[in-house]
Amino acid sequence: MKKVFVMFLCALCGVMLVSCGRAAESDTENVTKPAAEISETTAETSEAATTSVTDVTTAEVTTAEITTTTPQTTTRPITTTKHTQHVFAEWKTVKEPDCVNKGSKERECLMCGYKETQELPLKEHTFGEWAVTKAASCTESGVKTRKCSVCGKTEEAGIDAVGHKFGDWQTTKAATYETTGERVRKCGVCGYSQSEVIPVKVLTDADKLAMAREVAQEIADSIEGDTDLEKVSQAAAIVAWYSSQCNYTMEGKDYATAYGVFIKGEYSCAGSTRALGLVLECMGYKWQHANENQYTHQWCIVTMDGQEGYADGQVGWAGYGKHPVAE
Ligand SMILES: [Zn+2]
Ligand SMILES: [Zn+2]
Ligand SMILES: [Zn+2]
Numbered sequence: 001m002k003k004v005f006v007m008f009l010c011a012l013c014g015v016m017l018v019s020c021g022r023a024a025e026s027d028t029e030n031v032t033k034p035a036a037e038i039s040e041t042t043a044e045t046s047e048a049a050t051t052s053v054t055d056v057t058t059a060e061v062t063t064a065e066i067t068t069t070t071p072q073t074t075t076r077p078i079t080t081t082k083h084t085q086h087v088f089a090e091w092k093t094v095k096e097p098d099c100v101n102k103g104s105k106e107r108e109c110l111m112c113g114y115k116e117t118q119e120l121p122l123k124e125h126t127f128g129e130w131a132v133t134k135a136a137s138c139t140e141s142g143v144k145t146r147k148c149s150v151c152g153k154t155e156e157a158g159i160d161a162v163g164h165k166f167g168d169w170q171t172t173k174a175a176t177y178e179t180t181g182e183r184v185r186k187c188g189v190c191g192y193s194q195s196e197v198i199p200v201k202v203l204t205d206a207d208k209l210a211m212a213r214e215v216a217q218e219i220a221d222s223i224e225g226d227t228d229l230e231k232v233s234q235a236a237a238i239v240a241w242y243s244s245q246c247n248y249t250m251e252g253k254d255y256a257t258a259y260g261v262f263i264k265g266e267y268s269c270a271g272s273t274r275a276l277g278l279v280l281e282c283m284g285y286k287w288q289h290a291n292e293n294q295y296t297h298q299w300c301i302v303t304m305d306g307q308e309g310y311a312d313g314q315v316g317w318a319g320y321g322k323h324p325v326a327e
Contacts, residue, residue, distance in 0.1 A: 011083065057134070083111045091118075092183045099125045100151045126150050138190045140163045157323070166191050169196070177201045208259035212278060215262040220282035228304035232311045233318040238277040240316030243267045261313075273298045276313030287311075297326040 094117070097103030103120030125133035125148035133156075136142030142159035164187035171194075175181030181198035219238050225231040239261065244269040246260070254260035254271075261267045261275035271290055277300050280287045288301040290310070299312040302319065311318040 005116060060260075085112050085115075086114050088116065093120065095120070097121060097123050098150050099123050099148060099153070125153055125155075127155060132159065135159070136161050138162060138187060138192065151302050162189075164192055164194075166194065171198065173198075175201050177203055208254070208257060208263070212258035212262045212275065214284070215280040216258065218281045219279045223283065229309070229318060229320065232280065232285070232302060232304050232309075235279045235283065236276055236311045236313055236318045237274060237316040239279060239313035242275065243272045243314050245308070246271075267314075269298045272298055272313035276311055280311070291326075297323075299326070301324055 006313050027030060040255040072152045088107045089110055091105045091107045093103065093105045095101075095103040097120040099122060102122055104117055105120055106115050106117045108115050127146045127148055130144040130146045132142060133145045134143040136159040139161050141161050143156055145154050145156050147154045166185045167188055169183040171183045173182040175198040177200065180200055181197055183198055184193055184195045186193045217236065223231050223234045223238075224233060225234060233291045242261050246265045248268065249255045249266045250268055252260075252266060254264045255266045255268045256270035256274065258271065260271040267275075270292075273292075277287045277289065280300060280302055285302050289298065290301050291298045297314075299310050299314075302311050302318075304318070307320045308317065309320040310323040312323065317324070
C-alpha cells in the first residue's frame with residue numbers, strides 16, 4: 001500500500017506536523033509505531049517521500065509526549081504534535097439537560113483532537129401556576145397542586161384553613177352587677193356559633209353617683225313649698241325615710257355615699273348627708289358638709305330664705321341657725 005506523507009509547520013506553535021492525508025485508522029497506526037517500523041514501511045514509497053518521512057519520524061513523532069486518545073475524523077487532517085498540555089477550544093453543549101435527564105458538554109484539543117466530556121446538571125422543573133385541588137374551609141386546610149410542563153411531575157402544598165368569618169357579637173343574656181351574661185357570634189360561612197361569658201358588671205363610683213342622682217332628681221321634682229325652709233324640710237324628711245329603710249353600717253364601700261342610701265340600702269350619717277346634699281343640688285341649693293370625714297355627727301349646712309341653717313338627712317330635721325343637738 002502506497003503512502004504519501006506531507007510535512008508542514010504549525011502556524012500556532014511552530015511545531016512540525018506530519019500527515020498522510022489518508023484514512024484515520026491507518027494514519028494513527030503509523031504515527032504511533034516505533035521509528036524503526038515506520039522506516040520499514042516507508043521503504044516501499046518513492047525516494048523523495050521516503051526521505052521526508054524518515055526525517056519526520058525520527059525527529060518529531062517519536063518524541064511526542066501526548067498522542068491522540070480519540071479516533072480522528074476522516075475530514076480532519078491527521079496531526080500529531082509535540083504538546084505537553086492540550087489546547088482546548090470553548091466548551092460546546094452536546095446535549096441540553098432538562099428536569100429529567102442530565103446533559104453533556106465537550107471540548108476538543110486544537111492540537112490533537114482529544115475530546116473531554118462533562119456532565120451538565122439537571123435543570124429545575126418548570127412548574128405552572130398553583131391550582132386549588134381541595135379548597136380550605138374555615139377550620140380545615142386545603143391542597144394546591146402544580147405541574148411541570150416538561151416532565152409532568154406534580155407537586156402538592158397545603159393551603160391554610162381560612163378561619164371563621166364571625167359577625168358581630170349578639171348579647172343573649174345581659175350581665176348584671178351580680179350575675180354574668182352571655183354573648184354569641186356566628187360564622188357567616190359555616191354557621192359555627194361561638195359563645196362567650198360577659199363578666200359581671202362593675203360599678204364605678206361615677207356609675208353609682210349617676211344612679212343616686214336619678215333618685216335624688218325624682219325626690220327634688222316631687223317637692224313643693226313656699227319657703228326654702230319648707231322645701232328643705234321636706235327633702236330632709238324624705239332622705240331620712242330612705243335612711244330608715246337602710247342598714248346602718250360603717251363597713252364596706254358605700255355606707256358613706258348617696259348610692260348607699262338610695263340604692264344599696266346601707267347608710268351612715270355621712271351617707272345621709274351626701275344623699276340629702278345631692279337632693280339639695282338637684283333643687284338648686286348650694287350646701288356644705290358639716291364635719292366631713294370626721295368621726296362625729298354630720299349634716300348639711302344650707303342657706304334658706306337668706307339665713308344659714310341646717311338640714312339633717314338622718315333624722316329629717318331642717319331649721320335656721322345651728323344644728324340643735326350636734327356641733
Ligand atoms: Zn492535545
Ligand atoms: Zn419537570
Ligand atoms: Zn366558619
